[in-house]
Amino acid sequence: MKPISLFQKNMPIKAVTVFFISNRFQVIFFLLVFPQYIAHSYMIWFIIALGILSQGNLYILSKWISSSYSTKGYAGFIELFGEWKVRILTAVALLPILVKLSVLTINFVSTTRYYIFPSVNPSWLIFVFLLMSMYVAIRGMENTIRFSIIAFFTVIWIILLFLPFYFPPNAAWINLFPLTHSWSQQTWKGILFIWATLSGPEYLICLIPWLKQDQKIVKYMTWANIVTVLELLIVLIASLLFYGHHYLLLIKYPYIEMTRYLQNPIFERIDIVLIAFYLFHLVFMVSILLLILYGAMRIIFKKVSKETTRKGFLITCVITTALIIFLNQFLWTNERQYKTWMNIEVVMSGFTYLFIPSFLVICSKIKRRRR
Helix, strand or coil, rough: CCEEECCCCCCCCCCCCHHHHHHHHHHHHHCCCCHHHHHHHHHHHHHHHHHHHHHHHHHHHHHHHHHHHHHHCCCCCCCCCCCHHHHHHHHHHHHHHHHHHHHHHHHHHHHHHHCCCCCCHHHHHHHHHHHHHHHHHCHHHHHHHHHHHHHHHHHHHHHHHHHHHHHCCCCCCCHHCCCCCCCCCCHHHHHHHHHHHCHHHHHHHCHHHCCCCCCCCCHHHHHHHHHHHHHHHHHHHHHHHHHHHHHHHCCCCCCHHHCCCCCCCCCCHHHHHHEEEEEEHHHHHHHHHHHHHHHHHHHCCCCCCCCHHHHHHHHHHHHHHHHHHHHHHCCCCCCCHHHHHHHHHHHHHHEEEEEEEEEEHHHHHHHHCCC
């Protein structure tokens, strides 16, 4: 097939785009999934505390982004680790990427079936959704990164829909108390889930070659982290005020269900409009992950020096689609399996966000000292 320039660098993208990418990667997991151990008022303090801790992790990540190894892209990793180690590390990285792709896709498809297409075969919905993501991804990494701006502005306004739930008669402020609680296993699960929600900026490591080097990158990541924390707080507090802790535990998609109580003279089903706009968000994330996955496969099979091809990218997408459909049909069929996969994703996301930035910074410092 004719070569295509999926990873071509025509013009450096402004560093402010880091804000849109980082924020969209962070907040999506919380909006798709609302586990029971988050539905407590005392989790408000943990969101704030972990948001502050996340800022420290972003500072470490910014150290790597500003390093000479990072700006060189693949060549920088080869210089730091050597070719065979890079191939091994890339092969290991395939697992969290595939798990994130699968969890995001299946969760969004499940939400879409629940509210819009209950009688449609989920395999078809998975295929159509990934086809849309492939359409965006095949435009190249540059255009896909710029798509983050569209993804941000198509969904950020949705947070305003939750403001009416802060005022009577929708809100019962007594539902926020007590704001403290004794530690339990559920508390630790909640902390891990929030940390996993704040993950995502570590994927910027794969996108640095396309971004314009700017000292303000850490500032943009900081603002993205702040906006993410505010979004999480607004949604959680609004849900608690409206439902209360005990009733909130019984609802599968509380933030979408809340919008069904809003009255609008134009749109009767605001929840459907909400899901339609979130489609832009998910398509952006999945298209970026598909491109990263294809790039990883090229590294593993030593194809980096060759031009990208439609055939190679389509093969990667077809295999990914088949894996996700297989997972949905045979390994994601009941609530127990759902919780298992969610726990795997939470652990992997939390681990990669916590250790990858520190690992890269430590390795780069060790390399400099040995020179």
